Amino acid sequence: MRSLTILGATGSIGASTLDLVRRNRDAFRIVALTGHSNVVALAALAREFAAEIVVIGDEARLPELREALAGSGIVATGGAPALIEAAQRPADVTVAAIVGCAGLAPTMAAIEQGRTVALANKEALVSAGAVMTRAVAQHGTTLLPIDSEHNAIFQCLAGNDPAHVRWITLTASGGPFRDWEFGRLAKATPAEAVRHPNWSMGAKISVDSATMMNKGLEFIEAWHLFPVGVERLRILVHPQSIVHSMVEYRDGSTLAQLGPSDMRVPIASALAWPARMETPCEPLDLAEIGTLTFRRPDEVRFPATRLAREAVVAGGAAAAVLNAANEIAVAAFLSGQIGFTQIVQCCEDVLAYGLPSSPQCLEEVVAVDLEARARAREAMELVP
Ligand code: NAD
Ligand code: MG
Numbered sequence: 001m002r003s004l005t006i007l008g009a010t011g012s013i014g015a016s017t018l019d020l021v022r023r024n025r026d027a028f029r030i031v032a033l034t035g036h037s038n039v040v041a042l043a044a045l046a047r048e049f050a051a052e053i054v055v056i057g058d059e060a061r062l063p064e065l066r067e068a069l070a071g072s073g074i075v076a077t078g079g080a081p082a083l084i085e086a087a088q089r090p091a092d093v094t095v096a097a098i099v100g101c102a103g104l105a106p107t108m109a110a111i112e113q114g115r116t117v118a119l120a121n122k123e124a125l126v127s128a129g130a131v132m133t134r135a136v137a138q139h140g141t142t143l144l145p146i147d148s149e150h151n152a153i154f155q156c157l158a159g160n161d162p163a164h165v166r167w168i169t170l171t172a173s174g175g176p177f178r179d180w181e182f183g184r185l186a187k188a189t190p191a192e193a194v195r196h197p198n199w200s201m202g203a204k205i206s207v208d209s210a211t212m213m214n215k216g217l218e219f220i221e222a223w224h225l226f227p228v229g230v231e232r233l234r235i236l237v238h239p240q241s242i243v244h245s246m247v248e249y250r251d252g253s254t255l256a257q258l259g260p261s262d263m264r265v266p267i268a269s270a271l272a273w274p275a276r277m278e279t280p281c282e283p284l285d286l287a288e289i290g291t292l293t294f295r296r297p298d299e300v301r302f303p304a305t306r307l308a309r310e311a312v313v314a315g316g317a318a319a320a321v322l323n324a325a326n327e328i329a330v331a332a333f334l335s336g337q338i339g340f341t342q343i344v345q346c347c348e349d350v351l352a353y354g355l356p357s358s359p360q361c362l363e364e365v366v367a368v369d370l371e372a373r374a375r376a377r378e379a380m381e382l383v384p
Contacts, residue, residue, distance in 0.1 A: 001026065001027060001028065001029055002027060002028050002029070002092040002093055002271070003028070003029045003030075003031050003090070003091045003092045003093075004017075004021065004028045004029065004030055004031060004091055004092065004093050004094075004095065004271075005030075005031045005032040005033075005086065005087065005089065005091040005093075005094045005095070005110070006018065006030070006032070006033050006034070006094075006095045006097060007032075007034050007083070007086075007087060007094065007095065007096050007097060007098050007103060007106050007107065007110070007121075008034060008035070008095075008096070008097035008098035008099065008103065008120075008121070009033035009034060009035055009042065009045055009097075010035035010036070010038045010041045010042050010045070011035075011097055011098075011099060011202050012200065012201050012202045012263070013095070013097035013120045013146065013202075013263060013267070014033075014035075014095075014097050016262075016263045016264045016267055017095050017097065017267050017271070018045060018049065019264060019280075020264055020267060020268055020271060020277070020279065021049065022048075022049075023278070023280060024277060024278070027277070028271075030049040030050065030051045030052070031051070031052050031053070031089050031090070031091040032051060032052065032053045032054070032055065032086040032087070032089055032091070033045055033046055033049070033051045033053075033054050033055075034054070034055040034056070034057065034083055034086055034098070034106070035054075035055075035056055035057065036056070036057040036058055036098075036102075037056070037057070037058045037061055039056060039061050039064045039065045039068055040068065042054055042056060042065065043065060043068035043069050046069060046072070046074050046076075047069070047072055047074070050074075051074055052074070052075065052089070053074065053075040053076070053077065053086055053089065054069070054074060054075070054076050054077075055076075055077050055078060055082045055083050055085075055086045056076070056077075056078045057078070057079070057080065057083060057098075057102070058078070059078035059079035059082075060078075061078065062076065062077070062078030062079075065078065080105065083098075083105070083106040084105055084106050084109045085109075086106070087106040087107070087109040087110040087113075088109050088110075088112075088113060090113065090115075091110075091113075091115065092115055092116060093115070093116045093117075093118055093270075093271060094110035094113075094115070094116070094117050094118070095118045095120065095146070095267075095270075095271075096110060096117055096118065096119050096120060096121040096124065097120040097121060097146075098121050098124075099121070099123070099202055099204050099205070100121075100123045100204065100327050101123050101124065101127050101323065101324065101327060101366075101369050103121040103123065103124050104121075104123075104124040104127055104128055104362070104365065104366070104369075105362065105366075107119070107121055107124045107132075108124075108128065108131075108132065108135060108362055111132065111135045111136055111139060111141045111143070112135060112139055112141075113139070113141075114139040114140050114141050115141065115142070116141070116142040116143075116144060116273075117136075117141055117142070117143050117144070118144045118145075118146050118267070118270035118271065119143055119144065119145055119146055119147070120146040120147060122147055122217050122218060122221045123217065123323050123327065125220075125221050125224055125225075126217050126220045126221055126319050126320070126322075126323045127319065127320040127323045127324070127365055127368075127369055128320070128359075128362065128365045129220075129224060129319055129320070129365075130224075131359060131360070131361060131362060131364075131365055132224075133224050143225070144269075144270040144273055145221075145225055145266075145270070146263070146266050146267055146270050147218060147221060147266070148244045148245075148259075148263065148265070148266045149170045149171060149218055149222070149244055149245040150218070150221060150222060150225055150226075150245070151244070151257070151266035151269055151270065152243075152244035152245035152246070152256070152257035152266070153168055153170075153222065153225075153226055153245045153246075153247060153257075154225075154226075155257045155269065156245070156246060156247040156255040156256065156257055157226065157247055160247075160249065162226065162227070162228055164249045164250050164251075165226075165228045165232060165247055165248070165249060165250075166232065166248045166249060166250050167232055167233075167234060167246075167247070167248040168222060168226055168228055168232060168233050168234070168245070168246075168247050168248075169234050169235070169236050169245060169246045169247075169248070170215065170218055170219060170222060170233070170234070170235050170236070170245050171235075171236055171237075171238040171241070171243050171244060171245050171246070171294075172212065172214075172215040172235055172236070172237050172238065172297065173196070173197065173198050173199070173209065173237075173238070173239060173240075173241045174212075174237040174238075174239055174297075175196065175197075175209040175210040175211070175212060175214075176192060176193065176195055176196055176197055176209075176210050177192075177193075177210050178237065178239065180301075182300070182301050185301065185340055185341050186339050186340060186341045187339070187340070188210070188339075188340035189340075190207070190333060190334050190336070192210075193206065193207045193210040193211075193333070193340060194206040194207060194210075196209055196210075197239075198239075198240075198241040198261040199241065199261050199263070201263075203334060204327070204330055204331075204334075207330045207333060207334065207343070208326070208330065210340070211302065211304050211340070211343050211344050212297065212302035212304040212305055213304040213307075213308075213326050213330075213343070213344065213347070215235055215297070215304070215305050215308075216304040216305045216307060216308030216309075216322075217308065217323065217326075219233060219235065219305060219308045219309060219312070220308050220311065220312055220319050220322075223312050230309065230312050230313060235297050235305055236294050236295070236296065236297070237294065237295045237296065237297050238292065238293065238294050239293060240289060240291075240292055240293065241261040242258050242259070242260075242261070242284070242286075242289060242292055243256045243257070243258050243292060244256075244257050244258065244259060244266070245257065258284060258286075259281070259284060260281050260282060260284060262279075262281045264279045264280070264281060265279060265281055302344075303344055303348070304344045304347070307322060307344065307347055307348060307351065308322065310351075311351070314355065315358070316355055316357065316358035316359075317355045317356045317357065317358055317359055317368045318351065318355055320359065320365055320368045320369055320372065321350060321351055321355060321356070321368065321372040321375075322347055322350075322351060323369075323372075324350075324368070324369045324370075324372035324373045324376065325346055325347040325349075325350035325351070325372050325373075325375070325376040325379075326343065326344075326346075326347050327373070328346070328373050328376035328377060328380075328382075329342065329343040329344075329346040329347060329376060329380065330343060332346075332380055332382055337380070337382060338380055342380065346376055346379050346380050347376075349379040350372055350375045350376050350379050353375055353379075356368050356371055356372075
């Protein structure tokens with residue numbers, strides 16, 4: 001039996017993870033579950049899975065959570081320091097599934113325990129970069145990617161020497177606007193942007209998929225996870241989202257991982273690694289799907305992946321700045337304060353301000369993140 005902590009249990013990845021746990025009750029024991037503000041959902045999950053402890057990020061909701069858990073014997077805490085304490089509890093596997101840089105400190109705390117961290121929270125790795133990968137090495141932590149592309153690459157690299165890699169190709173669905181004319185993009189609404197054609201996900205990553213910033217962040221994530229060099233990483237648009245990524249070796253062999261567009265597949269791969277576990281996903285019926293297509297990304301309509309590549313090349317604080325500006329811009333777009341194409345424009349503007357010096361520890365990453373957020377609000381003339 002594996003003990004499991006889920007940071008971000010009330011979200012889309014949290015729900016997919018707990019669905020697998022529900023179907024494999026004998027294989028997992030829940031240590032900690034966290035959520036941000038949805039007390040009802042968090043309390044229900046805590047009771048269902050008999051969690052040892054639950055944490056609500058928004059501390060103001062803690063009395064409500066305690067009331068909802070009265071008589072259950074489950075410990076309830078709240079606020080950012082409590083998230084970190086929960087992540088420090090011994091658990092065989094911690095699923096890092098908080099959205100955005102809000103997940104950085106708890107994810108780092110889990111990494112510092114030296115066990116296994118299954119990473120969905122790509123923003124944390126993009127922002128902290130070498131600070132995180134150094135902590136992974138220093139504490140002997142096993143970092144397993146849940147992001148479907150990186151999970152695919154991880155599987156395709158198994159047993160191979162990365163020195164033989166010619167290309168790592170990240171596939172991208174292209175998002176809901178992949179066939180839209182440039183002129184129409186400026187008028188895209190939040191409702192249109194979150195309606196992803198293939199995947200059901202949280203609002204922030206859905207908007208990132210629409211701008212292609214999701215692929216940009218994933219490019220940076222891949223650069224950290226699979227150090228083959230920026231020139232060996234590329235992106236291919238694959239509208240069917242069946243091939244989740246591929247690795248081509250110097251002998252001309254290309255290995256790909258295929259599967260349904262269901263996050264339970266990569267999550268199961270991480271939860272059971274190095275073994276395999278059952279998922280309820282339908283077997284892949286390629287005859288039914290019939291056609292798999294691929295095309296090059298269009299960085300004129302979708303410049304986000306260019307910005308990400310430039311951030312990798314610039315190094316230092318660039319990726320953290322890009323991520324922070326994007327988080328602020330996506331929130332501003334979702335609340336109707338800016339238009340769709342202004343999201344990536346804001347990121348480019350903030351990067352053009354010039355970069356703070358390279359962060360060397362978690363506190364410095366957080367400082368860079370905060371500064372870039374302030375600049376993003378300034379660039380968009382938002383009220384702070
Ligand atoms: P979501 O919005 O559905 O859920 C986010 C979770 O984080 C929730 O539990 C929420 O309560 C919690 N949270 C939000 N703000 C918080 C804060 N300030 N403090 C503490 N907790 C907070 O998001 P999601 O789609 O599940 O995505 C989670 C992460 O996984 C993201 O980094 C995303 O990029 C990544 N990811 C998601 C998918 C997917 O299919 N959903 C696929 C690949 C990667
Ligand atoms: Mg992905």
